[in-house]
Amino acid sequence: MKAVPFIPTPIKVVKAALELAKVGPRDVVYDLGSGDGRVVVLAAKLFGARAVGVEIDDALVILSKMKVKEEGLEEKVTILQKDFREVSLEDATVVYLYIYYDVIRDMLLDKLKELKPGARVVTLEIPVPGWMPVAKRGVQDEAGVVRTLYLYIKGLSDPESWKNEEADTSWKEEFRRRLWGR
Numbered sequence: 001m002k003a004v005p006f007i008p009t010p011i012k013v014v015k016a017a018l019e020l021a022k023v024g025p026r027d028v029v030y031d032l033g034s035g036d037g038r039v040v041v042l043a044a045k046l047f048g049a050r051a052v053g054v055e056i057d058d059a060l061v062i063l064s065k066m067k068v069k070e071e072g073l074e075e076k077v078t079i080l081q082k083d084f085r086e087v088s089l090e091d092a093t094v095v096y097l098y099i100y101y102d103v104i105r106d107m108l109l110d111k112l113k114e115l116k117p118g119a120r121v122v123t124l125e126i127p128v129p130g131w132m133p134v135a136k137r138g139v140q141d142e143a144g145v146v147r148t149l150y151l152y153i154k155g156l157s158d159p160e161s162w163k164n165e166e167a168d169t170s171w172k173e174e175f176r177r178r179l180w181g182r
């Protein structure tokens, strides 16, 4: 599989992604392939969440650890130098992904099964193969380019949850409407 380069999410789009997932102080946000740490730093700084960045590239890990220190967020933000396949997602309530489609399909789909019901997954540009988004938003970045965010909820969006689908799914519609207004 081809290497995934570091392409940062524009800051406006990071904020929109965290807002779309309704991140708050009770959340634990994971960015799988966290680059320079911008997503996890902003999740903690602007939304009060705990956050974990997982990044394989050592220079990016050093850079993000420096950012975390500069912002005084060491209590809230952890940067792990690891392959994201090796990290447990059991305590994650929000996962952010900006990574190739085939990487999600071949390396992360199984991992996402570890998420608890109600956990949110937000992706930029790339949909999660086989999952059904509960929201899709266009957001302008700093250059005026419209970027697409997808939001998924474990237990609503993933095919595993459809296997156990009960006859009356109206509560899911109501849940989605109340939380995301659509």
Ligand SMILES: C[S@@+](CC[C@H](N)C(=O)[O-])C[C@H]1O[C@@H](n2cnc3c(N)ncnc32)[C@H](O)[C@@H]1O
Pocket (backbone or CB within 6 Å): 004, 005, 006, 007, 008, 009, 031, 032, 033, 034, 035, 036, 038, 039, 054, 055, 056, 057, 060, 082, 083, 084, 085, 097, 098, 099
């Ligand atoms: C497109 S960049 C996104 C960076 C950041 N999430 C953002 O949105 O600004 C993808 C990142 O994933 C990292 N990456 C690629 N494969 C990885 C792996 N197996 N484990 C951890 N990180 C990985 C790359 O080094 C790169 O920094």
